[in-house]
Amino acid sequence: MMRYLLNRILYAxxxxxxxxxxxxxxxxxxxxxxxxxxxxxxxxxxxxxQAYYGLDKPLGEQYLIYMQRLxxxxxxxxxxxxxxxVNDIIAEHFSVxxxxxxxxxxxxxxxxLIFGSVASIWRRRWPDTATVLGVMVAVxxxxxxFAALAQLFIVEMNQFTGWQVLPVAGWGSISHIWxxxxxxxxxTMAFLTRLLRGSLIDTADQPxxxxxxxxxxxxxxxxLRYQLRNALLPTLSVMGPTIAGITTGGFVVxxxxxxxxxxxxxxxxxxxxxxxxxxxxxxxxGAFLVIVVLAFDLLYAWADPRIRISRDMT
Amino acid sequence: xxxxxxxxxxxxVWRRLKADRKAIACLVMLVGLILAVVAGPSLWSINPEAQxxxxxxxxxxxxxxxxxxxxxxxxxxxxxxxxAGASTARLSVIEANxxxxxxxxxxxxxxxxxxLYRWSEGMNAASLGMPVAVLEAGDSxxxxxxxxRPERYEYTLLAVDELGTERYRQQIxxxxxxxxxxxxxxxxxxxxGETTIELPAHPLGxxxxxxxxxARLLExxxxxxxxxxxxxxxYMLFGLAYGATSALIGGRVDAIMMSIVDFVIALPxxxxxxxxRVALGTEPGESGIAALVIALIALGWPSPARLVxxxxxxxxxxxxxxxxxxxxxxQRYLILRxxxxxxxxxxxxxxxxxIPSAIFTEAFLSFIGMGVVPPAPxxxxxxxDGISRLLTNPHMMLFPALAISITxxxxxxxxxxxxxxxxxxxxxx
Numbered sequence: 161m162m163r164y165l166l167n168r169i170l171y172a173x174x175x176x177x178x179x180x181x182x183x184x185x186x187x188x189x190x191x192x193x194x195x196x197x198x199x200x201x202x203x204x205x206x207x208x209x210q211a212y213y214g215l216d217k218p219l220g221e222q223y224l225i226y227m228q229r230l231x232x233x234x235x236x237x238x239x240x241x242x243x244x245x246v247n248d249i250i251a252e253h254f255s256v257x258x259x260x261x262x263x264x265x266x267x268x269x270x271x272x273l274i275f276g277s278v279a280s281i282w283r284r285r286w287p288d289t290a291t292v293l294g295v296m297v298a299v300x301x302x303x304x305x306f307a308a309l310a311q312l313f314i315v316e317m318n319q320f321t322g323w324q325v326l327p328v329a330g331w332g333s334i335s336h337i338w339x340x341x342x343x344x345x346x347x348t349m350a351f352l353t354r355l356l357r358g359s360l361i362d363t364a365d366q367p368x369x370x371x372x373x374x375x376x377x378x379x380x381x382x383x384l385r386y387q388l389r390n391a392l393l394p395t396l397s398v399m400g401p402t403i404a405g406i407t408t409g410g411f412v413v414x415x416x417x418x419x420x421x422x423x424x425x426x427x428x429x430x431x432x433x434x435x436x437x438x439x440x441x442x443x444x445x446g447a448f449l450v451i452v453v454l455a456f457d458l459l460y461a462w463a464d465p466r467i468r469i470s471r472d473m474t
Numbered sequence: 475x476x477x478x479x480x481x482x483x484x485x486x487v488w489r490r491l492k493a494d495r496k497a498i499a500c501l502v503m504l505v506g507l508i509l510a511v512v513a514g515p516s517l518w519s520i521n522p523e524a525q526x527x528x529x530x531x532x533x534x535x536x537x538x539x540x541x542x543x544x545x546x547x548x549x550x551x552x553x554x555x556x557x558a559g560a561s562t563a564r565l566s567v568i569e570a571n572x573x574x575x576x577x578x579x580x581x582x583x584x585x586x587x588x589x590l591y592r593w594s595e596g597m598n599a600a601s602l603g604m605p606v607a608v609l610e611a612g613d614s615x616x617x618x619x620x621x622x623r624p625e626r627y628e629y630t631l632l633a634v635d636e637l638g639t640e641r642y643r644q645q646i647x648x649x650x651x652x653x654x655x656x657x658x659x660x661x662x663x664x665x666x667g668e669t670t671i672e673l674p675a676h677p678l679g680x681x682x683x684x685x686x687x688x689a690r691l692l693e694x695x696x697x698x699x700x701x702x703x704x705x706x707x708x709y710m711l712f713g714l715a716y717g718a719t720s721a722l723i724g725g726r727v728d729a730i731m732m733s734i735v736d737f738v739i740a741l742p743x744x745x746x747x748x749x750x751r752v753a754l755g756t757e758p759g760e761s762g763i764a765a766l767v768i769a770l771i772a773l774g775w776p777s778p779a780r781l782v783x784x785x786x787x788x789x790x791x792x793x794x795x796x797x798x799x800x801x802x803x804x805q806r807y808l809i810l811r812x813x814x815x816x817x818x819x820x821x822x823x824x825x826x827x828x829i830p831s832a833i834f835t836e837a838f839l840s841f842i843g844m845g846v847v848p849p850a851p852x853x854x855x856x857x858x859d860g861i862s863r864l865l866t867n868p869h870m871m872l873f874p875a876l877a878i879s880i881t882x883x884x885x886x887x888x889x890x891x892x893x894x895x896x897x898x899x900x901x902x903x
Contacts (some may be wrong), residue, residue, distance in 0.1 A: 171736075174737075175737060175740045175741075178737055178741075179741060179742075182741070182746070182749075183749060186749045186750065186752075186753040187749075187753065189753040189754070189755075190752055190753050190755060296883065296886065296887065297879075297883065299886065300830070300879050300880075300882040300883035300886055301875075301878075301879045301882075302834060302837050302838065302841070302854075302857075302875070302878055302879070302882075303838075304837075304838075304841050304857060304861065305857070305871075305875040305878070305879065308857075308861050308864055308871055308875070311864065312864060312865070312868070315865060404742055404743075407742075408742065408743070408744035408745060411744070411842060412838060412841060412842060415841075415842060416861065426748075427748075427842050427843070427844070430748055430752055430844060431843060433752075438749075438752070442745055442749060445742055445745050446741070446742055446745065449742045449745075450740060453740070
């Protein structure tokens with residue numbers, strides 16, 4: 161187990177390094193630069209700015225400075241917003257994205273648990289058919305369409321009832337969060353529902369479930385204790401990619417609902433070619449996702465000894 | 475002999491697929507969709523870039539008959555000026571069409587000036603709408619020619635004092651009639667003496683710049699489907715070659731090649747799509763399609779590579795491969811005759827699932843403005859155009875969103891059916 165753990169952590173560190181390096185070099189291929197965008201800057205000021213941000217140094221040296229700062233946890237200063245450090249930007253906006261993402265994840269998990277269970281218990285009857293159909297539609301409709309539909313629905317509902325049941329967009333109060341979180345979680349919910357339904361059906365005729373039934377345990381107990389508990393394992397194994405999906409899905413949902421999260425900020429930074437913000441955010445997101453995936457892989461290995469052993473051997 | 479067995483395998487898959495009515499329906503619809511998108515622009519010959527300025531953001535349903543009006547004539551107020559000084563000033567509409575809305579009111583001696591506002595659907599219900607004009611105390615009429623559309627407007631005339639403080643207001647509702655100026659009508663070669671003209675048909679309406687939605691949807695479909703099919707095809711082929719090479723060489727090379735795969739897979743996909751897309755950039759006049767395809771290929775190839783390697787390693791242990799080898803089959807024969815054909819099943823299934831995910835990615839990126847560059851349409855960028863006008867012109871978002879959803883749904887259903895049909899191989903193991 162120890163060797164597996166060390167191996168995985170080493171791997172994660174190398175991946176984060178790779179993300180940082182790839183981001184750095186990708187950014188230097190970008191045509192155009194933020195200092196000369198739109199408005200013409202006098203040559204002297206341009207040179208000063210170049211020197212200030214270290215853009216006049218050779219690429220190798222820039223890379224070393226960048227890595228050195230990165231190791232100290234310093235992402236630099238924004239190009240377009242003077243005196244604002246990227247660390248500040250991330251700290252301020254990521255909390256918003258994190259709240260939204262966490263709620264979306266909770267929605268997705270609860271929904272998947274309920275719909276997946278219902279579909280597997282009433283297998284091949286109408287609740288199952290309806291769930292399968294719903295899943296199929298939900299994975300085929302882009303998240304921004306769901307977000308737009310939700311907004312349309314909220315507008316109609318507010319007009320119909322005559323008072324503001326839910327705000328259409330924005331951020332700031334609890335009522336702002338429900339619609340975007342639900343829309344963000346919907347695709348993930350569908351994906352997890354399909355997975356859970358499949359694994360519940362697979363575990364339904366496992367010997368230990370049959371044994372529990374034969375011992376005369378009440379059906380709900382057989383289901384919760386023996387069937388669901390084991391069926392949840394595959395869900396655990398996809399939690400890493402799931403969280404990655406919710407994180408990047410936030411880019412769009414934050415955009416549609418005008419939520420000041422890091423995803424929306426990232427998209428704006430890309431449009432403005434704010435190098436340091438793009439690099440900082442990408443490395444931050446990359447590290448975040450790699451660590452999340454690692455954490456859930458380790459959790460999975462801890463929860464299911466079979467994985468641990470088989471991976472130790474390879 | 476292997477050939478015959480192989481033939482039988484694909485024949486069985488096809489037979490199973492044919493028995494699945496849902497799968498065949500999907501297949502037929504997808505072929506129809508692709509044909510429509512490919513052949514559509516030559517059948518529906520309206521230029522997707524042409525702007526119909528008389529029909530900006532017109533909905534798919536509604537009248538297309540426009541009256542012809544003389545819009546060049548300078549209006550000098552109503553024929554009969556309402557008498558000044560009456561106690562209540564009345565706002566009235568002299569004429570209302572999409573070329574001009576002519577309003578007049580009785581002057582009020584106590585007012586030192588007027589402000590005119592226009593409210594339309596989609597504006598804040600509590601507001602008066604857009605300020606149209608600030609008028610002098612002596613004015614008793616106004617002609618509004620600003621961007622009129624055949625929908626309901628509410629004009630508000632505020633009578634104000636010297637400081638601009640409101641004294642009282644009058645409101646009137648107007649729905650302008652669809653109209654065309656004489657000059658435009660002559661360009662559209664209207665017959666002599668006709669007073670109405672049929673505007674060109676737009677079965678799906680027009681967008682906010684007056685472009686035909688159907689034509690744009692077809693051209694956007696070409697872009698979206700090209701990216702969605704070509705990019706996965708390329709990275710599937712590359713992944714196939716890479717995975718097969720890695721599995722067949724084995725040893726250290728295999729380990730190194732697979733750790734590269736592990737790296738690329740560990741990269742956050744959409745984040746790097748955006749990065750690559752930005753790094754590749756677009757010169758003025760470029761559509762950004764090539765950049766998207768390159769980025770998709772650069773990030774997409776590892777999963778088929780891993781899949782193919784795994785399959786080949788599994789197949790190599792199969793008794794029939796062993797038998798072929800004992801009978802003196804060379805490496806080349808084994809690869810071409812046994813390994814590649816047997817891997818094709820799983821590759822085909824994952825290709826079918828890769829298409830909707832590539833279409834999704836394109837739509838996602840175009841939606842946040844990182845994909846296809848305007849004026850080239852794609853379904854994603856059309857959704858982006860549509861979402862800001864969702865409340866006033868829902869059709870602008872509806873049709874591209876439906877196109878994406880239906881296409882992705884069909885590919886997903888086909889993929890499911892194909893996977894089920896392929897499962898015979900697993901059952902036979």
